[in-house]
Amino acid sequence: MIASARERRHAARRDALADAAIETLQSLGYAHTSLRDIARRTGLSLGRLHYYFADRNALIGYCVRRYKARFIAAIEQAIGGATQPRVVAARVVAALAASIRDNAETHRLWYDIRGQAMFDPALVEVVDEVETALIAITTLVTGRLGLDRALALSIYLAMDGHYRYAMQRHLDGDAQIVLAFERLATEALARFLPDEVRMDHDAHV
Amino acid sequence: MIASARERRHAARRDALADAAIETLQSLGYAHTSLRDIARRTGLSLGRLHYYFADRNALIGYCVRRYKARFIAAIEQAIGGATQPRVVAARVVAALAASIRDNAETHRLWYDIRGQAMFDPALVEVVDEVETALIAITTLVTGRLGLDRALALSIYLAMDGHYRYAMQRHLDGDAQIVLAFERLATEALARFLPDEVRMDHDAHV
DNA sequence: GAAGATTCTGGACACTCGTCCAGAAACGGC
């Protein structure tokens, strides 16, 4: 189905609105962001928000999809064509560390919304989608590490745990945590490697 | 300082109020729980909530402390005096699985509040305290597993990741996830064990 | 340029919220 020019422009304006809205969301979080906050901070009218999105959750869900898609694209780009396990691992860890250092305020939003999905059925679908995509990129990484892809979920969960913790402590002002994250995350990945690869890996860490 | 009888009764009423309030919190989550909701659902007056707690965050923080203290006590009890790594691991995993199966709705609250702490400085202190206590119990488990206690943080983060995921999927209606959690969490613990212990451990799993 | 469609605005509706507080009710010590 070819979109008309008008539909394309409509979609572009919708995207631009979401991109403007996300600043407010990441700053205030789900609980404390009202549509009026978004309107006020973006200079857009309250009515316009309602024109482009059915309701508050629709806007929030759309924002989260867009930002996580960009995050996943950045991880993919960081990996590039790397196929050596230790290069892949180093690149993933470095990309995650950089995202904490440079964008912790943005990334905390995912943990907020993911938590809210446990209380609000309207958020379940987008959260499941995003988490599925995160597990998928982890599956790609798992393959590149030369591991059985059945390990992807466990790798995702271990890395996610480390990421969230580091990000939260970074937000709390811990100046050493990103460096600690790099070490701990690298070790966490190494734990999944077979012994002979792991010994080789450790020798280079 | 010996509390007077009146002070003790005051504290007991404060605790009872918090215990009544937590039902509402765990049901509605941070974002959607108002003090009026709590008053309405507990049959207490709005003014009483304000009499016993300075503000909304004080009440919420107090509720979370109480419930997490109970959770940690339950884990400690489940471990008991076990000293054999595979018994310790099995008991921890079983206790975590049971808590998902029986109390997922309660436990989602921790993830909610922990996420909110990234946006609201007023919650940072209680969240740090609780997370420190969780890491402490994990340190005890780490010792019982015969491992270097420096691994406790990584073990905590890996287990936490698995726990949150399983709980969330359980809440979403996944009927197999608690069983899958038991397997994955056991594997995750095993990954920390030295090879000779791990091979022994794997033989019993 | 007119007409129809789309985009946008800002007012209104019907609530809700956290906090404050005066005064009633209950308690406890002398």
Place this chain on the structure above:
DNA sequence: GCCGTTTCTGGACGAGTGTCCAGAATCTTC
């Protein structure tokens, strides 16, 4: 029993909220 203290209530204050929608403004097509 009195009085001072504590506990509790429910009304009020001064906001704020998501949603709706009539009508103005703009765009596009013929």
